[in-house]
Amino acid sequence: MNTDNTKSQMRKGMLEYCIMLLLHQQSCYANDIIQRLQEAEMIVMEGTLYPLLSRLKNDGLLGYEWRESTQGPPRKYYTLTADGQEALSQLDASWEEISRTVNFLKS
C-alpha cells in the first residue's frame, strides 16, 4: 500500500494547527516558522506556508505587523488574535480527542 498520500493528507490537516501552536508561544516571522516546522519535519517546501498564513489571516485568526530588520528586507511578524486563541483552544480539545482515539485503538 502506498502510504504517501495518506501521510501527506495527515500533514496537511495538521499544518494549520501547528502554525497556530508556534504563534501561541511568541510572535514569529515566516523564517522562524519555516525553521521550526522543518526541524519538526512538518513541511518540505517553504512556499507551502504562505497560502496558509494568508488564509489564517483572512479568517481573522492571525494578525501581523511589519518590522524593519538590520538583516535584510523588512519582516512580517505574525501574532495570534483573540479569535485565533479561541480557535486554538478548540483545536487543542479536538487534538486531545484524536490522540485519545488513536491510543485507544492501538492498545
Added chain:
Amino acid sequence: MKKNISINLFGTLYNIDEDAYNLLENYLQSMQRYFGRQEGGEEVADDIEHRVAELLWQRREAGMTAVNIETVKEIIDTIGNAEQIARESGDREQDAKSEGQYTKSSGRYARSQGQESSFKENLNQFANDANRFANDAGRFARDAYDKGYNHVKTHRYYRCANDKILGGVCSGMAVYTNAGDPLVWRLGAIALTLLGIGLPLPIIYIVMWLVTPAAITPEDRLRQQGKAITPENLTQQVMDDSEPIIVKNENKGCLKAILIIIGICIILPLIFFFVLWGKMFFNIFFNML
C-alpha cells in the same frame, strides 16, 4: 563570461547574471499569475518575493558576490513552484475542480463506449473479416484522432521570434508539428507556390504572420512544444534560450533579401496573370452577349 545586471530587491542591490535574472523574474511572475487569481493572492506572491530576497541576503552574508543561475535554482527548489505550493497547502478549490474534471472526462469515456457498441451491432450482419477490417480502420482512425486531439490540446501555435527569416511562420510550423527542419518548410512553401499548387500560400503566410502571436517568453516556447510549465522545464528553456541563437540570425540578412526578391518575382507575375485572365473572361463574356 556572462552579462551581469544589478537589481533592487526591497532596497538592497544585487548583481545577478542575465540568465539567472530571467529565471528569477519568470518564477516571480508565475507566482503572481497563479496566486493573483485568488482572493488575497497578491499578498502570497509578495510574501514569496520577500522570502526570495531573504534567501539572497543570507547567501550574500555567507560571501556570495554575484547571483548565478545555480543559486536561483536552489532558491526555487527550496520554495517550490506555484502548483506544488497550492497542492501541498491543501487548496480545497483546486481539489474540487480537478474532481469535477475527472467525472466529466469519465462521462465522455462512457458515452464514446456506448457509441462504439452500437457501431459494432450494425456491423454484425457483415462477414467477420469485414467486421475486423472495419474495427481496425475505426481504431486506427480513433487513434489518429486521439493523437491529433492530444497534440492540438497540448501544443499551441506560435511564430518563432528567435528563428525567423520573415515572420517566423515556417519555423513555427516546424516546432508546432514537431516535424522537419524549418528549412524544409520554407523551401516547401516556396516550391509549392512556384509550382502553382500553393498559390494562396503567400496570402495564408501573411495572414498567419498578422494573426498568430510570436513566442517571446519561455512559457510561450514551452506551450509551443507542448511541454508542461514546470520549474524544471522553465529552467531548461531559459538555459537553452541563453545560447546565442540571435547571432545566427544576423547572417540571414542576405537570405532574407533574396527571399523578398523571390516573393516579389512570384507575386508580380501572379497579379499580371490574374489581370490577363480577368480580361480574357471579360472578353468571352461580352462576346457571348
